[in-house]
Amino acid sequence: MKKLASFCxxxxxxxxxLYFSLNWYLALFxxxxxxxxxxxxxxxxxxxxxxxxxxxxxxxxxxxxxxDFDYDRVFNPSRPLVRGxxxxxxxxxxxxxxxxxxxxxNILYGGTxxxxxxxxxxxxxxxxxxxxxRPIRENxxxxxxxTYPVNILLSVYxxxxxxxxxxxxxxxxxxxxIIAFACAFLYYEFARKITWPESQIKGQRTYxxxxxxxTAVAVALGLATCAALLVTVTLKTxxxxxxxxxxGHGLSxxxxxxxxxxxxTAFIGLxxxxxxxxxxxxxxxxxxxxxxxx
Numbered sequence: 001m002k003k004l005a006s007f008c009x010x011x012x013x014x015x016x017x018l019y020f021s022l023n024w025y026l027a028l029f030x031x032x033x034x035x036x037x038x039x040x041x042x043x044x045x046x047x048x049x050x051x052x053x054x055x056x057x058x059x060x061x062x063x064x065x066x067x068d069f070d071y072d073r074v075f076n077p078s079r080p081l082v083r084g085x086x087x088x089x090x091x092x093x094x095x096x097x098x099x100x101x102x103x104x105x106n107i108l109y110g111g112t113x114x115x116x117x118x119x120x121x122x123x124x125x126x127x128x129x130x131x132x133x134r135p136i137r138e139n140x141x142x143x144x145x146x147t148y149p150v151n152i153l154l155s156v157y158x159x160x161x162x163x164x165x166x167x168x169x170x171x172x173x174x175x176x177x178i179i180a181f182a183c184a185f186l187y188y189e190f191a192r193k194i195t196w197p198e199s200q201i202k203g204q205r206t207y208x209x210x211x212x213x214x215t216a217v218a219v220a221l222g223l224a225t226c227a228a229l230l231v232t233v234t235l236k237t238x239x240x241x242x243x244x245x246x247x248g249h250g251l252s253x254x255x256x257x258x259x260x261x262x263x264x265t266a267f268i269g270l271x272x273x274x275x276x277x278x279x280x281x282x283x284x285x286x287x288x289x290x291x292x293x294x
Contacts, residue, residue: 004094007086011079012061014054021053027272028158028181030279034235035173038166040279045165048105049158055105056120059098060150062091063124067131071205095125109164116160120153140193140205148186155181176234183227184271190220191264220260224267231275239278243271 008014025046033040065081066088072079080086099121106113127147130136136143155178163170194208194216207216228243 003086003090007080007090007094008058010085011065012058017057018050018054021057022050023269023272023276024154025050025053025158027275028155028177029162030276031177031181031231031235032159032162032174033279034237034282035171035177036166036168040283045161049161052102052105052117052157053154055098055102056117056154059095059102059121060124062094062098063127066091067128106161109161113157113161113164116153116157120150120157123153124150138205140207140210143205144189148182148189151185152178152182173234176230180227180230180234183223183230184268187220187224187227188264188268190216190223191260191267194220194260217260220264227271231271235275235278237278239281240271240274242274243267 026042029042029046029049030040032038065079068076068079069081069088072082076082081088081091102117102121103114106117127150130146131143136146159170159174159178190207193206194213195206196208196213207219210216211219225244228240232238232240
């Protein structure tokens with residue numbers, strides 16, 4: 001347990017990731033409530049789903065620690081696995097132990113929800129051998145296409161857990177909301193892995209190295225814009241258009257050698273906050289009076 005606690009402190013700060021998991025759930029659940037015309041009301045299920053997101057994200061962090069070992073030996077020698085704080089065997093044990101509470105928290109939500117979580121965990125685990133394939137390991141864009149479904153599947157899990165709770169079926173707008181959330185997080189993902197040529201370290205896996213800095217920035221801003229516009233259309237409220245304002249900061253990075261990491265963090269936080277706010281306002285009958293047109 002001491003090893004696990006030390007590992008968590010270094011690579012998975014519980015407070016930060018619990019806060020992120022909670023905001024992810026609240027935002028997506030708020031959006032789904034708006035799509036299905038339901039009040040944004042939370043119950044005990046919120047704790048179960050937030051806990052599931054927290055545990056699965058920890059599972060994914062462990063997967064990353066193992067599959068990035070060779071890369072970290074060169075570029076991140078302070079990582080716990082590289083330093084010997086934990087071993088691969090330790091991390092494998094943590095992975096299998098985590099399955100128990102993940103399934104336990106969702107045992108009452110039906111076969112579809114359990115099946116989605118099983119696919120999520122299995123897919124993530126299979127990334128370990130898949131990542132050894134040289135084209136996937138060395139091509140950051142191809143690697144993104146292979147690994148990003150684990151993020152999307154978590155949003156799909158929240159969708160089907162909510163539908164089980166309500167006893168309803170899937171709507172087309174549910175999928176557009178999932179895509180909006182995927183685009184928003186992709187902006188964050190791109191933003192933290194974009195560097196300018198003079199700051200690029202040879203062999204470092206960045207989107208700017210694969211696409212060129214300006215192209216990578218343009219793609220990132222395009223993803224953020226798509227997220228804002230898609231969630232605006234899906235939720236039928238102009239409130240998410242406020243997300244376009246901070247993108248001016250990201251756009252300015254095309255002309256200056258500045259990091260986009262802070263822009264990505266600010267955007268994803270604002271994205272979640274605005275969707276949550278839209279759900280709360282609708283709960284108090286303010287949505288149609290203030291936020292949508294005729």
